[in-house]
Amino acid sequence: MTTDPSAHGRPITGPGAFGDDAQHFWRLVWTLATTSFKLRFFGSALGYLWQLMRPLMLFAVMYVIFTVILGVGDGEPLYGVALLLGIVFFQFFTDSVGVAVRSIIAREALIRKVDFPRLAVPLACVLQALFNLGLNLIVVLLFLIANGGHLMLSWIQFPLILLMLICFSSGLAMILSAMYVRFRDVQPIWEVITQALFYGTPILYTISMVVDKAGLPTARILLMNPVASAIQQARHAMIDHSYVAVGNVYGTLAGDLIPIGISVATLIIGLLYFRAAAPHMAERL
Amino acid sequence: MSEPNSSSAAVVVEGLSKSFDRPEHQVSTLKEQVLQPFRPRRSRHLRALQDVSLSVGRGEFLGIVGRNGSGKSTLLKCLAGIYRADQGKIWINGSVSTFIELGVGFNPELAALDNVMINAAMLGLSRREAKQRFDAVIDFAELEDFTDLKIKNYSSGMRVRLAFSVMIQLDADVLLIDEVLAVGDAAFQQKCFDEFEQTKQKNKTVLLVTHNMGAVDRFCDRAVLLERGRIAAIGEPEAVAQRYVDLNFSPAARTAAAKAESAVNLAPDADDILSGDGRAVIEEAWFEDSDGKRLTTLTSGADVAFSARIRFVEAVRNPIFSVTLSSSARIPLFSASSEWSKQPSGQFAAGEELVWKVDFKNALGPDRYGVTPAVTLRDGATLAARERISSVVVTRTNPGPLVDIPFTQQLLRSTPTDANQG
Numbered sequence: 001m002t003t004d005p006s007a008h009g010r011p012i013t014g015p016g017a018f019g020d021d022a023q024h025f026w027r028l029v030w031t032l033a034t035t036s037f038k039l040r041f042f043g044s045a046l047g048y049l050w051q052l053m054r055p056l057m058l059f060a061v062m063y064v065i066f067t068v069i070l071g072v073g074d075g076e077p078l079y080g081v082a083l084l085l086g087i088v089f090f091q092f093f094t095d096s097v098g099v100a101v102r103s104i105i106a107r108e109a110l111i112r113k114v115d116f117p118r119l120a121v122p123l124a125c126v127l128q129a130l131f132n133l134g135l136n137l138i139v140v141l142l143f144l145i146a147n148g149g150h151l152m153l154s155w156i157q158f159p160l161i162l163l164m165l166i167c168f169s170s171g172l173a174m175i176l177s178a179m180y181v182r183f184r185d186v187q188p189i190w191e192v193i194t195q196a197l198f199y200g201t202p203i204l205y206t207i208s209m210v211v212d213k214a215g216l217p218t219a220r221i222l223l224m225n226p227v228a229s230a231i232q233q234a235r236h237a238m239i240d241h242s243y244v245a246v247g248n249v250y251g252t253l254a255g256d257l258i259p260i261g262i263s264v265a266t267l268i269i270g271l272l273y274f275r276a277a278a279p280h281m282a283e284r285l
Numbered sequence: 286m287s288e289p290n291s292s293s294a295a296v297v298v299e300g301l302s303k304s305f306d307r308p309e310h311q312v313s314t315l316k317e318q319v320l321q322p323f324r325p326r327r328s329r330h331l332r333a334l335q336d337v338s339l340s341v342g343r344g345e346f347l348g349i350v351g352r353n354g355s356g357k358s359t360l361l362k363c364l365a366g367i368y369r370a371d372q373g374k375i376w377i378n379g380s381v382s383t384f385i386e387l388g389v390g391f392n393p394e395l396a397a398l399d400n401v402m403i404n405a406a407m408l409g410l411s412r413r414e415a416k417q418r419f420d421a422v423i424d425f426a427e428l429e430d431f432t433d434l435k436i437k438n439y440s441s442g443m444r445v446r447l448a449f450s451v452m453i454q455l456d457a458d459v460l461l462i463d464e465v466l467a468v469g470d471a472a473f474q475q476k477c478f479d480e481f482e483q484t485k486q487k488n489k490t491v492l493l494v495t496h497n498m499g500a501v502d503r504f505c506d507r508a509v510l511l512e513r514g515r516i517a518a519i520g521e522p523e524a525v526a527q528r529y530v531d532l533n534f535s536p537a538a539r540t541a542a543a544k545a546e547s548a549v550n551l552a553p554d555a556d557d558i559l560s561g562d563g564r565a566v567i568e569e570a571w572f573e574d575s576d577g578k579r580l581t582t583l584t585s586g587a588d589v590a591f592s593a594r595i596r597f598v599e600a601v602r603n604p605i606f607s608v609t610l611s612s613s614a615r616i617p618l619f620s621a622s623s624e625w626s627k628q629p630s631g632q633f634a635a636g637e638e639l640v641w642k643v644d645f646k647n648a649l650g651p652d653r654y655g656v657t658p659a660v661t662l663r664d665g666a667t668l669a670a671r672e673r674i675s676s677v678v679v680t681r682t683n684p685g686p687l688v689d690i691p692f693t694q695q696l697l698r699s700t701p702t703d704a705n706q707g
Contacts, residue, residue, distance in 0.1 A: 008297040009378025014369025024409040031406035035392070035399045110390035114383070115366030116407040183315035279369040282362070283305055 017271070017278040019117030028116060032124035037131050048135070055091050055136055059084045066204055076206060077240045081144045085239065086203035086231045088136040093169055093227050094194055096129035100173030101180050101187050108285050118278040119271075122177040126170050144239065154237040161234050164263045168226040171266030178277040181284050201228045206235070208244055219249050226266075229259035293378065295459055295490035296341040296364065301373035303334040303359055333359040335514040336373070343378070344488035346481070348501040348522055350529045351511035357494045360511065361385060361463050364492065379458025379490070382408075384465055388448040393437035397428060397447060400436055404451055418454055426450035446473055453480055460484060463494045478503075498526040558672040564601055565660045565668035568594040568638075570608070572677055583647050585681035585689045591621070591643045593658040595669070597636065603629040604668060605661045606641040610654040610677075612687055618649060624663075649679045650687040 019025050041047035063080055066072040073079025100122040104111060107121050180186045200222065202210065207228075210219040223229045223246055233256075235243035247253040334356045341347050351357045362368045364375060365383040383389070390407075391400045401422055405415030423429055426446040436444060449465055465477055481504045484491055495501060501508050501522045508525035510518040510532070518528045570593040572580045583589050591608055607622035621643040623630055633639070654677050659670035681689070 008294065008376030010376065012364060012366050012375040012377055014363070014366055021409060024406075027409075027411070028406045031403055035395060035403055038399070039394055107390075107392075109388065109392070110403075110407070112367065113385045113388055113390040114404070114407050179315070183318065185314040185316055189315065282367045 014279050015115050015118055017119040017275040025117050028120040029123045029127055033127035037128050055087050059087050062204060077242055078147050081147055082235045082239055084143055085140050085234055088140055089231050090203055092129050092133040095132055096126040096169040097172045100125035101176045101190055104177045104181050111282050118281055119274055122173040126173050157237040161230050164226055164260055165230040167267045168263040171270035174270030174274040178274045181281055202232055207232050223249055224258055226259040226263040294340040295343040295378050297376045298337060298339050299374045301334055301337040302371050303363055304330055304332045307331055332514050337516055341490055343490055346485055346491045346504050346506050348505035348508035349494045350508060355511040356514040357511055358463055361461050361494055365461050377459055381459045382452050382455040382457035383461040384452040385463045387445055389451050391436045396435055397432045422450045422454045425454060459490045461492050466495055466497045466500055501526050561667040561669040564599045566596045567658050567669050567671050568596055570658050570674050582678045582680055585647055585679055587647050589647050593641050595660055596638045597633045600635050601633050608658045610656055613653045648689045650689050651679055651681045652687060653678050
């Protein structure tokens, strides 16, 4: 029997990471993200307030300890805003990656029953975290204005900084969510790493303190972490130029390419790894 | 898009194989992987589908039947694109709607509307199409009063109704349906049946996995019987349903037959413990039917015979021959012995051989029975015994108790009425 494929219609090749229709894919990501975003907010009457309370509470505690008691931010302009910005950025990172790790398992019912582009699941987590970040950034902005910050031309850097952070988070979300299907200790391991990263990222302190106390090489190593350089560069571009730019720490503008390169590499590795794992996720749950 | 010729199939499957590697430890960890990177990970290779080929015509209603684990659901999941096939090809002509494992993948925390929207997004519908669909879905599922309720608060019947409704309202060309008839109340089942009639009229292609042979008979144009991942039968629904019933109720018969191929008279799971003082030897033992044909499986209610070939090493006077059949739980259920016959068996010379034969009507129910023949003397000495020399399987078309004693029955009512006169 000879088979002319076209006579049989469309070949069924099993699930993949992306699907074959980009519009369909993004609509799915959007729907998954908005429904769980709604779920989080409307689950309790004060949903949004609670969502806002988390970074604000952490901010309040840190602010009191570090500026009032330890005097860390002394001499730094708008240190409070810089601290809040750091917390909000880091929260985006943990929100997106931390939730994405378990996302494939959490959506088990869907994965086992419907053929849809699997990548939509971790990406929806990143998108949902992005919604949160958007709301939190409004608060940061109000804070900035209230503390005497002003509009600067360098604000146009912000979308690029955000894009780098999204690339890095998405890449990690893909790698870890696909890994978690096979290795269930990925999640606790990731939690520990997150904790370490929180202190390894210039959130509470600034990179100039690192340069002063631990030297330039340490500062350069810390800024290789895209989350760290996103926070540092955002402080420089959004709050005050006295926060040293990432490029200046490396001594050359090309230094910016290190965290950007790491973000892009993470994204590419994530896409490749997730694409390889996607067809077999349903049977490994 | 070119319209294929009218005779073209809606679903074509060619040489489809799918196997799973099930790790022995359900959860593997990264730690394990890092600490012992070269240790081979033990896993069980499970062949769910082996070289399955079939073609389903447009508008055909195909039933897929088979015992649990025969590969039905795997086949459907491969067709639905949820599993990627290891080998083989699948083509589907037209849009597909699936109903797998009693659902379409609801999020229990969300209300019906959100779930229907997610489902629509997954199938590639636009928001407007999805919204339009929602009313029809709720209407069909008869859940108008529960649209704001979270799915987790639905009863299982309501959940299935919603899922089935989502699937059927998609108006796809090919429907892949797994076990919808197993749940839901009678009204819902009737609704499913009505919907099946409708799909037939609309010339849709349906692949229905079910254990409900009535439905297979009623709706299917053709049926496929899967057994251990292969197509065991395909064709007329009635014939396939019958094969399924046969297969379902004599699994032991098949295993016994398979074993009989390797060891003719001695089933491998028999213990065959030899005892006795050696004055006699039980050479072999077997069952046979009334025509003298040797049997490895017995049917309940049939006339059968047990025979043992015995050789005497020394001269023996009045030996007693006996055999005991005990159930798989090692409970003796039937014994036959020459001890209770009025005539003593007589004098046997050294080297003499004989066959002791017991005819009986098999009143045993389905099970595997261990067979223990023995030659003893009245004073209690054992000349030869072979405990569980062999085992025999008893089958019956329906499962039932361990003994099948022939009986008659009548109704004796205290106040005679016209009804029991006849």
